[in-house]
Amino acid sequence: MNPEGLLYSKDHEWIGITGDTGTVGITLHAQEALGDVVYIELPGVGDKFEARKSFGSVESVKAVSELLMPMTGEVIEVNLTIKDKPESLNSDPYGKGWLIRIRIANPAETAALLSAQAYENYIASEA
Amino acid sequence: MVPFGGWNMPVEYSGIIKEHTAVRTGVGLFDVSHMGEFIVSGREALNLIQYVTCNDASRLVDGQAQYSALPTEEGTVVDDLLVYRESASRYMLVVNAANIETDLEWIQSHNTFIARIENISSATGLLALQGPFALETLQVLADLPLESIAPFHFTRGHVSGIETMISRTGYTGEDGFELYFAAANSEPLWNSIMSAGKRHGLLPAGLGARNTLRLEAGMLLYGNDIDRTTTLLEAGLGWIVKLGKGRFVGSESLAREKAEGPKRRLVGLQMLGPEIARERYPVIVDDQEVGHVTSGSPSITLNKNIGLAYLPVDLATVGGTCEVLVRKHACKAQVVSTPFYKRSRE
Numbered sequence: 001m002n003p004e005g006l007l008y009s010k011d012h013e014w015i016g017i018t019g020d021t022g023t024v025g026i027t028l029h030a031q032e033a034l035g036d037v038v039y040i041e042l043p044g045v046g047d048k049f050e051a052r053k054s055f056g057s058v059e060s061v062k063a064v065s066e067l068l069m070p071m072t073g074e075v076i077e078v079n080l081t082i083k084d085k086p087e088s089l090n091s092d093p094y095g096k097g098w099l100i101r102i103r104i105a106n107p108a109e110t111a112a113l114l115s116a117q118a119y120e121n122y123i124a125s126e127a
Numbered sequence: 128m129v130p131f132g133g134w135n136m137p138v139e140y141s142g143i144i145k146e147h148t149a150v151r152t153g154v155g156l157f158d159v160s161h162m163g164e165f166i167v168s169g170r171e172a173l174n175l176i177q178y179v180t181c182n183d184a185s186r187l188v189d190g191q192a193q194y195s196a197l198p199t200e201e202g203t204v205v206d207d208l209l210v211y212r213e214s215a216s217r218y219m220l221v222v223n224a225a226n227i228e229t230d231l232e233w234i235q236s237h238n239t240f241i242a243r244i245e246n247i248s249s250a251t252g253l254l255a256l257q258g259p260f261a262l263e264t265l266q267v268l269a270d271l272p273l274e275s276i277a278p279f280h281f282t283r284g285h286v287s288g289i290e291t292m293i294s295r296t297g298y299t300g301e302d303g304f305e306l307y308f309a310a311a312n313s314e315p316l317w318n319s320i321m322s323a324g325k326r327h328g329l330l331p332a333g334l335g336a337r338n339t340l341r342l343e344a345g346m347l348l349y350g351n352d353i354d355r356t357t358t359l360l361e362a363g364l365g366w367i368v369k370l371g372k373g374r375f376v377g378s379e380s381l382a383r384e385k386a387e388g389p390k391r392r393l394v395g396l397q398m399l400g401p402e403i404a405r406e407r408y409p410v411i412v413d414d415q416e417v418g419h420v421t422s423g424s425p426s427i428t429l430n431k432n433i434g435l436a437y438l439p440v441d442l443a444t445v446g447g448t449c450e451v452l453v454r455k456h457a458c459k460a461q462v463v464s465t466p467f468y469k470r471s472r473e
Contacts, residue, residue: 035335036144038425039403041454057454059403061143061425062335064454 001120002028003094007110008119011052011068014094015113017104024070025098026058026089029123034060037089040082042067042099048074051109055100058089071109073102137333146336147427150299151470154258154324155332159305160313163227163248165220171240172218176210179237179376181359183369187212192279192296195367197233198377202358202384206230207349209296211281219292219307221253223349237376252313256320257303257340259470260327265304267323269293273304287319298337300344301470342433343426345395345466351406352393352421352435360389361437363465391418392443395465396434396451402458404434404451411450411457412442420451426467433467434460 006014012030015022031037039059049055049069056067079098082088088096114122139146149155167176176184182195191212197205206226211219222230227248234244256265266273268287273295276282281294292307308316321329338348347353353362360368360381370382398404404423409416423434434451442449445464450457 035139036142039401059425061147061339061427062138064403064405 002116004116006094006116007070007113008116008122009052009068009070009113010122011070013068013070015070017110020104020107021076022071022073022102022104023098024055024100024102025093026067027119028093030065031090031093031097034058034063034065034090036061037086040086040089040099042078042083043075045075045078048072048105051106051112058086067099069102070113071102072105074105075100076103077101137331138335139333140331143333143335143339144427146330146332147339149328149330150258150301150332150336150340151428152259153328153330154256154260154264154303155299155330155336156317156320156324157255157257157332157337158253158313158317159255159337160252160310161224162253163222163224163230163246164251164253164307165222165231165234166217166245166247167220167234167242168217168245169242170216171242172216175234175238175240175242175244176218176220177372177375178240179234180208180210181369181375181377181381182210182367183372184210184212184218185372189214190280190282192281192294194279196353196359196364197230198359198368198375198381199355200377200380202360202377202380203355204349204353204357204359204362205233205355207347207353207364211292211294225350250310252306252308252310252316254306254308254313254316254320255297255299255303256306256324257297257299257301257332259302260324260329261301261303264320264324264327264329265293268319276304278302286316287323289316291316298344298346299340300346300466300468301340338422339424339427342422342424342435343428343466343468345468347393347435348422357393357437358384358389360384361391362393389440391437391439393421393435394438394443394445395463395467396420396423396436396449396460397463397467398432398434398451399448399459399461401432402451402453402456403432404436404453404458404460409452410436410438410460411452412438416452417442417449423451428468433463435465438462 180195209221297303
């Protein structure tokens with residue numbers, strides 16, 4: 001299930017926060033909805049994005065989905081190995097499937113994010 | 128599940144890649160009961176079919192099927208379909224789910240022949256068993272030797288005791304069968320085929336795999352690759368346009384277009400980078416938008432990204448290059464021949 005220590009967006013991204021750094025990925029639910037992931041497009045280090053803006057895209061066999069920033073920030077690291085192993089996004093979305101690390105610009109934005117339990121309730125209400 | 132022509136259809140069961148691979152290397156089962164079936168019967172049945180379709184149905188013998196289309200007067204496509212000849216006075220037409228009502232009206236409006244047309248779509252179930260182990264799987268359940276059914280032929284028989292029209296056709300590029308039967312028998316038939324296929328790794332397959340399989344096999348999808356804005360000749364379907372058979376709906380336009388040559392052609396594209404072409408993405412040559420992708424997807428069997436696109440004839444040559452606009456990035460692609468995938472027949 002969805003790990004407790006992370007925060008979740010209604011766009012189905014997760015962020016794990018340590019100090020002013022956040023690690024970002026997509027949720028278990030998102031990868032299930034996508035199906036087999038075959039291609040991931042990620043930004044470069046130094047790129048800056050606002051919360052809820054697209055920082056890349058993920059493609060499954062059947063469709064393309066935008067990746068949306070859970071919080072405003074600057075990209076400080078990109079998971080380069082996942083570009084060659086996009087299936088990690090399906091098998092390990094909270095581990096090897098992480099996408100980018102960001103420097104968080106505005107910590108107050110966590111107010112708009114959900115806990116694991118609240119996110120699970122949100123998915124259930126959407127279904 | 129996605130709504131599709133009024134039906135709720137699974138896009139995938141165990142995952143598109145697994146399902147796709149099962150069909151290429153083992154066997155897969157599709158429930159395609161949403162497709163439409165019409166019975167055209169009576170002494171004038173053939174005359175009506177000859178008038179509304181472009182292929183030559185007079186060449187069919189009893190128990191034979193043919194890929195064909197309903198052209199508009201302009202030579203574009205109302206629908207593509209299969210024509211099955213059961214007898215000289217009885218034919219079955221199999222049409223796309225989304226077009227059932229349109230096709231029925233279209234055919235009826237051209238029925239000056241007093242042929243009888245019956246829409247049996249909702250009463251008819253259709254399962255497609257496809258893949259190199261389709262024959263072995265089905266043979267266990269069938270009461271007749273299946274190898275005696277040649278490609279694009281069919282026969283009536285029983286499959287696990289259920290009366291079935293068994294057709295050696297499909298939409299995947301593999302060997303296989305399409306089974307037509309009374310819709311009430313769908314569940315028992317599905318279940319007995321699923322059990323019979325266990326030892327061959329039979330997987331249920333959804334619309335997602337159906338699409339990736341048919342695209343690799345270079346088969347067209349109505350609504351994507353062909354519709355009322357594309358002519359049969361542009362789509363590369365000249366091989367089902369039999370101008371010699373006599374006058375039919377669209378024959379004059381198609382004869383003219385054939386003489387002049389179509390202005391654009393549907394071609395196969397192979398992406399040269401890792402990006403995936405998708406339907407409606409623009410195709411660019413020398414900074415000019417020259418066409419758009421009509422179908423695009425990763426090819427699971429070939430492990431590259433493929434698509435179909437209409438290009439002006441002067442650019443529609445195999446080996447030529449163009450660019451596909453993928454989210455504002457112009458990505459290189461090459462024109463390749465289709466089908467992208469052809470099964471080996473030892």
